[in-house]
Amino acid sequence: MSLCRDKVNVLFVCLGNICRSPMAEAVFAAMVRQKNLQDRFGVIDSAGTAAYHVGETPDSRSAATCKKHNVPVNHHARKVHKSDYNRFDYILCMDTSNLSDLKAMAPAGTTAVIQLFGDFDPNGERIIQDPYYGGREGFEHNFQQVTRASEGFLKSLRML
Numbered sequence: 001m002s003l004c005r006d007k008v009n010v011l012f013v014c015l016g017n018i019c020r021s022p023m024a025e026a027v028f029a030a031m032v033r034q035k036n037l038q039d040r041f042g043v044i045d046s047a048g049t050a051a052y053h054v055g056e057t058p059d060s061r062s063a064a065t066c067k068k069h070n071v072p073v074n075h076h077a078r079k080v081h082k083s084d085y086n087r088f089d090y091i092l093c094m095d096t097s098n099l100s101d102l103k104a105m106a107p108a109g110t111t112a113v114i115q116l117f118g119d120f121d122p123n124g125e126r127i128i129q130d131p132y133y134g135g136r137e138g139f140e141h142n143f144q145q146v147t148r149a150s151e152g153f154l155k156s157l158r159m160l
């Protein structure tokens with residue numbers, strides 16, 4: 001994967017990389033395309049802090065929620081790697097556990113911005129809760145959150 005330094009590279013992170021972060025990646029990438037901002041971004045990717053599901057495609061409930069909203073998803077789970085801290089400008093995670101794990105793993109001198117994706121939610125719902133052991137409504141709620149946060153993030157970059 002080649003990275004372009006004049007473009008913004010964004011990594012979305014959750015625990016397993018099968019529910020929330022592949023959804024965030026897909027929703028954000030779709031919004032970037034819809035708003036014709038593809039030239040402004042390099043790599044948009046996602047990863048997990050844990051390795052339980054490495055290689056798996058997204059959870060069927062996450063994929064179904066994206067499909068329902070006509071957002072294409074194409075991802076295989078992977079774990080966050082130390083090199084991600086140099087490769088990505090923004091590492092945006094879902095909950096405070098992801099945030100502390102990411103900070104603990106961060107190599108000295110990383111310039112990546114490591115932050116809760118929900119910080120960009122104009123509704124102020126900062127935590128994107130783990131939906132894994134809950135019902136489908138949790139995935140729909142996650143979808144609404146990542147949609148609002150995607151738009152908020154683009155506004156914070158002054159691209160909207």
Ligand code: 4NP
Nearest residue numbers: 014015016017018019020132
């Ligand atoms: P995610 O959800 O972090 O949004 O991908 C989870 C997926 C799997 C597990 C927990 C959360 N798990 O315990 O296997």
